Amino acid sequence: MIEIRNLSKTFSSENGETEVLKNISLTVRDGEIYGIIGASGAGKSTLVRCLNMLERPTAGAVFIDGEDVGALRGAALRLARKKAAMIFQDFNLLMQRTCLKNVCLPLELSGVGRAEAKKRAAELLDRVGLADKADAYPARLSGGQRQRVAIARALACDPKILLCDEPTSALDPQTAKAILKLIRDINRSTGITVVMITHQMSAAEEICDRVAILDGGAVAEEGSVDEVFSRPRSAAAKKLVFPELSESGGESGTKGSLIRAVFHGASATDSPLIATLAMEKHIAVSILSASVRNIGDKVYGNMLLSVPDRESAEETLRYLRSVPDVSAEEVTDNV
Amino acid sequence: MFNLLAPGNLFSAEAWADAWEIVLSEFPAAIWDTLWVTFLSTLFAFVIGLPLGILLACGDRDGIIPLPRWLKALLGFLINILRSVPFTILMIVVLPLSRAIVGTTVGTTASVVPLVVAAFPFVARVVESSVREVNPNLVEAAESMGATPFQIVVKVLIPESVPSLISNVALTLTNVLGYTAMSGAIGGDGLGRIAYNYGYIRYQSPVLLLSVLLLILLVQVIQSLGSFLSARFDRRLKRPVGGRRKKRAAAGE
Ligand SMILES: Nc1ncnc2c1ncn2[C@@H]1O[C@H](COP(=O)(O)OP(=O)(O)OP(=O)(O)O)[C@@H](O)[C@H]1O
Ligand SMILES: [Mg+2]
Numbered sequence: 001m002i003e004i005r006n007l008s009k010t011f012s013s014e015n016g017e018t019e020v021l022k023n024i025s026l027t028v029r030d031g032e033i034y035g036i037i038g039a040s041g042a043g044k045s046t047l048v049r050c051l052n053m054l055e056r057p058t059a060g061a062v063f064i065d066g067e068d069v070g071a072l073r074g075a076a077l078r079l080a081r082k083k084a085a086m087i088f089q090d091f092n093l094l095m096q097r098t099c100l101k102n103v104c105l106p107l108e109l110s111g112v113g114r115a116e117a118k119k120r121a122a123e124l125l126d127r128v129g130l131a132d133k134a135d136a137y138p139a140r141l142s143g144g145q146r147q148r149v150a151i152a153r154a155l156a157c158d159p160k161i162l163l164c165d166e167p168t169s170a171l172d173p174q175t176a177k178a179i180l181k182l183i184r185d186i187n188r189s190t191g192i193t194v195v196m197i198t199h200q201m202s203a204a205e206e207i208c209d210r211v212a213i214l215d216g217g218a219v220a221e222e223g224s225v226d227e228v229f230s231r232p233r234s235a236a237a238k239k240l241v242f243p244e245l246s247e248s249g250g251e252s253g254t255k256g257s258l259i260r261a262v263f264h265g266a267s268a269t270d271s272p273l274i275a276t277l278a279m280e281k282h283i284a285v286s287i288l289s290a291s292v293r294n295i296g297d298k299v300y301g302n303m304l305l306s307v308p309d310r311e312s313a314e315e316t317l318r319y320l321r322s323v324p325d326v327s328a329e330e331v332t333d334n335v
Numbered sequence: 336m337f338n339l340l341a342p343g344n345l346f347s348a349e350a351w352a353d354a355w356e357i358v359l360s361e362f363p364a365a366i367w368d369t370l371w372v373t374f375l376s377t378l379f380a381f382v383i384g385l386p387l388g389i390l391l392a393c394g395d396r397d398g399i400i401p402l403p404r405w406l407k408a409l410l411g412f413l414i415n416i417l418r419s420v421p422f423t424i425l426m427i428v429v430l431p432l433s434r435a436i437v438g439t440t441v442g443t444t445a446s447v448v449p450l451v452v453a454a455f456p457f458v459a460r461v462v463e464s465s466v467r468e469v470n471p472n473l474v475e476a477a478e479s480m481g482a483t484p485f486q487i488v489v490k491v492l493i494p495e496s497v498p499s500l501i502s503n504v505a506l507t508l509t510n511v512l513g514y515t516a517m518s519g520a521i522g523g524d525g526l527g528r529i530a531y532n533y534g535y536i537r538y539q540s541p542v543l544l545l546s547v548l549l550l551i552l553l554v555q556v557i558q559s560l561g562s563f564l565s566a567r568f569d570r571r572l573k574r575p576v577g578g579r580r581k582k583r584a585a586a587g588e
Contacts, residue, residue, distance in 0.1 A: 078481035091475035106480045137570040141417045
């Protein structure tokens with residue numbers, strides 16, 4: 001279990017101080033995949049680097065399995081770091097080592113013998129599907145393959161935690177999906193706890209169990225993926241979950257009222273909502289945007305509707321709320 | 336007055352015949368001495384300069400081997416001083432040191448001492464820049480794996496800068512080669528001394544010309560070899576240079 005308690009980080013430089021993380025408290029349970037989502041500059045990387053003390057927090061503490069990591073120094077800290085392996089956006093493989101030797105590196109650092117290290121590294125490369133690239137140098141691999149090598153390397157010393165700093169941001173969507181699937185498979189088969197930083201909602205909803213939304217260095221919202229993605233409460237979360245809606249909402253916010261309807265579960269998709277509104281209530285709604293996403297095995301849809309006036313807005317809301325598995329709310333301007 | 340282009344000298348068949356005699360009798364040993372002194376001095380210069388350069392590169396306050404600020408400043412200062420003294424002066428100043436270390440101030444072995452003193456500060460600086468070129472994210476990745484500072488130096492910084500280090504070895508060799516020619520004037524054996532003795536003292540321009548040409552050739556060879564090896568060992572390249580791989584690729588691998 002990872003417990004982050006009241007963690008703050010302030011960088012000070014010649015031109016003043018910047019508070020990058022503000023009083024963050026989070027708990028990551030054993031064996032789950034925990035997503036930390038936020039826009040660029042929100043402080044995600046800084047937060048994850050505080051977990052293994054690559055960056056020292058200005059205030060607050062990080063406990064891993066009850067141990068205060070910030071209090072560790074020297075050999076004890078290095079040992080703690082070996083239990084929390086890390087993968088990066090730009091892979092950070094040693095370019096002058098073959099893939100096999102890259103995977104050997106953490107083992108060498110731990111004093112594992114050459115032959116044994118090679119054997120274990122070969123197994124791990126096989127696990128990530130790159131057995132045939134053992135003797136290739138990273139320069140000759142694609143981005144996806146490099147991240148696989150990095151994952152194999154991270155797993156070399158049997159860590160309990162895998163810290164991922166935007167592992168798929170440098171990859172095309174299809175490759176990203178494959179990498180995420182690999183991470184989930186490893187999580188399922190080994191029970192490793194995964195902390196995944198990302199700015200892509202798609203990456204988070206693909207594999208995370210729970211997520212925290214980071215905004216301007218503070219936690220805006222935390223909860224299960226279902227919760228946060230179907231009913232985002234904070235403005236930051238809404239912006240991330242409905243990026244297309246917030247754009248169109250901004251444009252047409254001048255005329256009539258805006259209503260967002262969120263569907264969760266399949267039953268909602270069976271009802272002809274818009275047709276009913278038009279025919280029975282005589283309200284002409286227009287759809288500004290709509291999207292459907294699959295989270296886990298459930299279907300989530302959301303729509304941004306525009307109605308002509310306040311009265312019909314009330315009526316529309318009433319009607320939508322009466323339909324099972326649909327929630328609706330009036331939105332003002334952006335999100 | 337000494338004149339390289341004196342016609343009676345450069346265009347006389349007799350002078351060239353004499354020169355050829357000297358080439359045959361003295362050049363082989365001179366080339367050997369020059370190369371031996373050059374390589375030996377460069378080796379010692381790296382033995383001292385490599386760790387120094389690594390310290391300079393890693394000794395920043397947020398580096399992996401943080402040095403006290405005064406120590407780092409002192410190191411940098413000493414290196415700058417040594418680098419700014421012209422070699423002709425340095426080799427005279429260092430004479431007592433040569434006597435103390437190798438027991439004599441003349442001959443091949445003695446000339447190694449000033450060469451090392453002149454070359455190690457240079458090596459420290461080029462090593463520093465090689466090591467600073469290494470992607471800092473790699474250092475951070477190694478830190479996240481729980482590597483010690485020593486392990487980071489040995490497993491990450493040095494191996495990752497090998498191509499650049501090889502170029503810098505070649506660069507140092509050519510520099511030292513140039514210095515050996517100067518140390519010929521105070522008794523170091525080699526091509527420099529032949530050029531000096533025959534060409535300058537005895538007005539034998541053909542010998543001077545030939546030894547200079549030979550020095551130029553040596554510099555060229557070392558430089559090309561350095562560039563080749565540097566590229567050959569650079570695994571960042573998508574298309575490997577030379578060696579087994581290239582032949583395999585050519586054979587339609
Ligand atoms: N060493 C540092 N010194 C000063 N400021 C820093 C330092 N590291 C990060 N910052 C600042 O902290 C803020 C958050 O940086 P961080 O890298 O954590 O963001 P991020 O959420 O990971 O963004 P991205 O998605 O672009 O990677 C940025 O405004 C950045 O300028
Ligand atoms: Mg980041």
